[in-house]
Amino acid sequence: MEDKLAACTRRGFLRLGLGLAAGAPLALSSGCGSESHQSFTPRADAKVAIVSCKTYDSSEVQGAFSQAFTLLGGIGGLVSGKIVTVKANLTTDGTYENLFGLPPGDSYITNGATAIALASVLLSNGAQKVRFVDSAPLLETLDQVLTLAGWDVATLLALGNVEVENTRNLGSGTQYDRLNVPGGGYLFSYFELNHCYYDTDVFISLAKLKQHLTAGVTLSMKDVFGSTPNSLYGSDAGTENAIGWRGPLHGNGTADWAGINPPGANTSTPPVDAGSRIPRIVADINGARHVHIGIIDGITAMSGGEGPWAPNAAPTSPGILIAGLNAVSTDAVGVAVMGYANPLAPRGTPPFASCDNHLLLAQQSGVGTADLSQIEVSGLTIQQALYPYPQAMFRPMHAVRHQHPRAVPG
Numbered sequence: 404m405e406d407k408l409a410a411c412t413r414r415g416f417l418r419l420g421l422g423l424a425a426g427a428p429l430a431l432s433s434g435c436g437s438e439s440h441q442s443f444t445p446r447a448d449a450k451v452a453i454v455s456c457k458t459y460d461s462s463e464v465q466g467a468f469s470q471a472f473t474l475l476g477g478i479g480g481l482v483s484g485k486i487v488t489v490k491a492n493l494t495t496d497g498t499y500e501n502l503f504g505l506p507p508g509d510s511y512i513t514n515g516a517t518a519i520a521l522a523s524v525l526l527s528n529g530a531q532k533v534r535f536v537d538s539a540p541l542l543e544t545l546d547q548v549l550t551l552a553g554w555d556v557a558t559l560l561a562l563g564n565v566e567v568e569n570t571r572n573l574g575s576g577t578q579y580d581r582l583n584v585p586g587g588g589y590l591f592s593y594f595e596l597n598h599c600y601y602d603t604d605v606f607i608s609l610a611k612l613k614q615h616l617t618a619g620v621t622l623s624m625k626d627v628f629g630s631t632p633n634s635l636y637g638s639d640a641g642t643e644n645a646i647g648w649r650g651p652l653h654g655n656g657t658a659d660w661a662g663i664n665p666p667g668a669n670t671s672t673p674p675v676d677a678g679s680r681i682p683r684i685v686a687d688i689n690g691a692r693h694v695h696i697g698i699i700d701g702i703t704a705m706s707g708g709e710g711p712w713a714p715n716a717a718p719t720s721p722g723i724l725i726a727g728l729n730a731v732s733t734d735a736v737g738v739a740v741m742g743y744a745n746p747l748a749p750r751g752t753p754p755f756a757s758c759d760n761h762l763l764l765a766q767q768s769g770v771g772t773a774d775l776s777q778i779e780v781s782g783l784t785i786q787q788a789l790y791p792y793p794q795a796m797f798r799p800m801h802a803v804r805h806q807h808p809r810a811v812p813g
Contacts, residue, residue, distance in 0.1 A: 430563070437708055449476055451727035451736045451770050453783040457704050459509070460808030464520035464702070464724075471726040472524065474781040481695065483529030486605035489521065492610050492626050494538040494710050499552045503718040506553045508719060510705045513609050515554030517700050517724075521609065522562050532564045536599045538571040538632055540646040545569040558692060562758030570597035572634040573642045578667070579635065582691040586768055590685035593667040594691050598675030600630055608694045611683050612701035612721060612737060616708045617653065617681050618761060619754035620741065622734040623727075624689050625761070628652075628681070631688070636665050651682055653677045678750070678758030686764035689730055693770075699725040704791045721790035723783065731771025732778045734762055741774060746773045753794045 452474035457465035491513040496758050499507045508514030522533045523809045540547045544565040550555050568574045573723045576598030587656045600606070608623035615621040631649060634640060638647030640663045651661035660668060674680045690745055700725040707715035725740065727733030735746035747766070750759050762773040772778065775785075 410632065418504065421600035422711055432649075442728060444635055446729065446772055446777070448727075448729040449732045449778045450729075450781070451725065451733050451778055452781045453723055453725050453736065453740070453785070455783060455786045456724045457720060457722045459514055459516040459559075459702060461516060461520060463525055463780075464516055464583055467724045467742070468726070469472045471724055472528075472783065475726065475728060477528075477529045478525075478696070482525055482600055482605050484531050485606060486532045486534065486602070487525050487530045487605040487725050488534045488536055488599055488603035489518070489607045489609050490626055490630060491517070491535055491537045492621070492629065493539045493548060493552060494629070495538065495540065495552075496710065500706065500711055502716065505703070507613070509615065509703045511611065511613065511710045512552055512700070513611065514700060515549065515552070515556075515559065517698075518554065519559050521607075522559060522565050526565075530564075530605075532566065533562075533567070534599060535559075535567045536570045536597070536601070536630075538597070539569050540571060540633055540648060541569075542609050542644065542646060543569070552555050562707070565605065568597070568599055570599055570630065571632050571637075571646065573597065573632075574599070576602075578812070579632070581667075584687045584691045586685040586690070588667075588669055588690065589755075589764065589768070590680065591667040591684060591687040591691075592669045593663075594631065594688055595666040596630055596692070597632055600692050605695045606692060607696045607698060609698045610700065612699050612704040612723075613709050613743065614706050614713075614724075614754060615742075616713055617677050617758060618685060618808060619756070619758050620738055621709045622737045623694060623730045624734050624765065624794050625685055627692055627694065627730070628685050630692060632702050636663070639665075640665070647740045652681065680757040682764055685761040686768055686770065689765055690768055695728070695732035697725075697727050697730035699733060699737045701725060701737075701788075701790070717793075719790065719792065721788065723788050725788075729771040730764045731762055731773050735773035735775060736764070736780060736785065738773075739785045740788045741789060741796075742789060746775065756793070782801050 452471040454467045454471045502510040525533050579595035580601035583594050605777050608626045610623045610626040613621050633645040637645045637646045638650040651663045701721035703720045706717050707713045738746040
């Protein structure tokens with residue numbers, strides 16, 4: 404596929420630049436299939452920091468964020484006086500249950516302690532407003548959802564100008580905002596999203612270090628997939644009370660959009676295979692809703708999938724935070740830390756054993772680079788942070804969907 408030119412959408416996107424690329428400190432392979440052989444222009448946003456963080460103690464997490472942002476050159480110039488929107492990962496099958504005897508924030512969703520620490524650092528760097536969002540498939544408001552998920556909402560909101568919104572529908576907005584995909588996209592030329600994803604200066608993805616049953620991994624890029632409102636893209640789309648999972652986007656084995664007409668789709672006959680469909684949608688939505696800072700919480704997380712429904716779920720404790728100025732580059736480092744030597748691996752190679760590689764697709768469409776030789780890694784080296792995840796192939800998500808029909812992959 405021919406490369407597509409990257410284009411910046413509105414308000415505050417980081418400028419691309421020259422001359423700041425440096426090789427990753429561990430010489431991992433960055434080779435891939437013939438369709439990805441191309442020349443790279445070094446990008447100023449291909450910078451990723453890895454820092455140690457062993458617990459969710461508030462002072463330790465806040466210190467880790469401060470250290471990571473300092474390694475990235477500081478964030479004051481990016482967030483000062485700005486509205487900052489943070490996309491959390493609140494994946495659920497309708498309830499927030501403990502997993503491995505641990506709270507959900509210690510395994511499969513964004514931990515409330517990381518949210519509090521991040522908001523504190525953002526506000527101390529001059530952010531005008533910090534807003535936490537996700538399209539949670541529940542009728543409750545997001546503050547109620549966060550309470551169910553174990554967050555200390557009162558402490559979060561008491562930090563200053565902090566607000567939260569469930570973006571599964573219009574929320575506090577009066578219309579859905581259109582975010583265009585530069586170059587026309589693989590499967591979507593635009594998305595219609597809750598106003599929070601448009602009405603912001605800085606967008607942050609706050610993810611977990613997890614594998615994914617359909618997409619191989621779910622890091623800061625896959626987290627953005629969860630921005631799509633259930634009211635437009637879910638199985639019961641067409642009502643503001645929709646809470647159905649995004650089965651139509653997965654396809655459920657159909658060569659159409661499974662009974663809905665999702666806004667922005669550039670084809671009526673998408674791939675039948677979810678392992679082809681979802682990676683392309685992830686690449687498209689990351690082109691439309693650019694991530695200024697990708698964050699991956701690897702303090703504790705899980706392997707085997709993205710939630711309690713994963714048949715091979717197991718706890719992990721890498722003891723790190725990863726942060727970067729481009730989601731594609733951030734996730735490439737995350738994939739390498741998980742023990743997969745080639746973030747640009749083609750389909751059939753773990754972690755993309757049964758799916759196309761959304762990092763590779765995003766790189767081809769100009770969203771960022773996943774080539775480790777083009778990414779400047781600071782703090783811990785990839786080798787120092789290495790925490791190998793299982794290499795096993797997983798069943799596609801639609802194969803376990805009947806067990807948790809409302810689950811929304813994170």
